[in-house]
Amino acid sequence: MHTVLGHDPAKDRFRRTLAHGRLASTYLFVGPEGVGKRTFAEWLAAALLCANRRHDSLDACGHCDSCRLSMAGTHPDLLRVSRPEDKTTLPVDLFIGPADKRNREGLCHDIALRPLVATRRVAIIDDADDFSVETANCLLKTLEEPPPGSLLILIGTSMARQLSTIRSRSQVVRFERLEETQVAEILRREPHSLEASEAARLAAISAGSVSRALELAEGQLDQARQTLLNRLQSPRIDANDLARVFEEETKAVATEPRIRRRAMRELLAATIGELRGRLAESVGDVTRTDAILRQLDACFDAEVAIDRNGNQSAVVASLANHLARLAR
Structure with a gap:
């Protein structure tokens, strides 16, 4: 597993949290687009699901069943939710299931199930900027009474775009723009694999955002x-x-x-x-x-x-x- 570049304050915070056994149930990651918030969330989730991780470490072993499933993107205890391309807000169905299966499907149902492989369940919710009041209310009970051992990570761009019901029930982790050298290194790595000169050129105009650099590419x-x-x-x-x-x-x-x-x-x-x-x-x-x-x-x-x-x-x-x- 690649080490996540940058974001040392967030890494230090989670290392201290894990060392003291004080992991919260809900975190809200906020920061500019394309700086690695989702990558960090996936990296943290893989570490928390790893069977061989030390209690104060953020490094997954990369060899156990959980790590192999995390790397393949198929871990049954890692749940992912994001706004569909054809929607402007996160649909209610993603959280409480479609009308004919209300509260029997969706993230709020699935996060409460017993883990299948690891000792906990982790959910990553992209596009937290796009919660509607109705959808946020569907998540409210899960935020207030999280299932034992569960972890929710919500990803947004700014505090101003978060609903009060989300802000007040989350631990906020702020992410800053990446350094130019860090953007260039990420662009040189797989799956992007850009030539060093092109990676450096794009990093120089990326404003610390990998997604912006890739769009320019x-x-x-x-x-x-x-x-x-x-x-x-x-x-x-x-x-x-x-x-x-x-x-x-x-x-x-x-x-x-x-x-x-x-x-x-x-x-x-x-x-x-x-x-x-x-x-x-x-x-x-x-x-x-x-x-x-x-x-x-x-x-x-x-x-x-x-x-x-x-x-x-x-x-x-x-x-x-x-x-x-x-x-x-």
């Missing part, structure tokens, strides 16, 4: 990012042209709305990175610094609007107008 998003930066670096910015670039370049990446929003967030991240570079160069020029800070505010507002599924055309039109006006 696909080519179209990388090209869209460069087209946008070329426009932003031109002596004069035309608002209509800039808005068109945002729109057309995201459409070139994908037509599916959810993927287009991800592409738009990437272009916004590239814009913010460009502006931050200019901000560092504007020290001493109060007027220029003020204009750049206002441009950054407009980008942050656009990020919030996109995350809230705002009308993308309206968002980019407003952003382009702000960027062009403040650039003069």
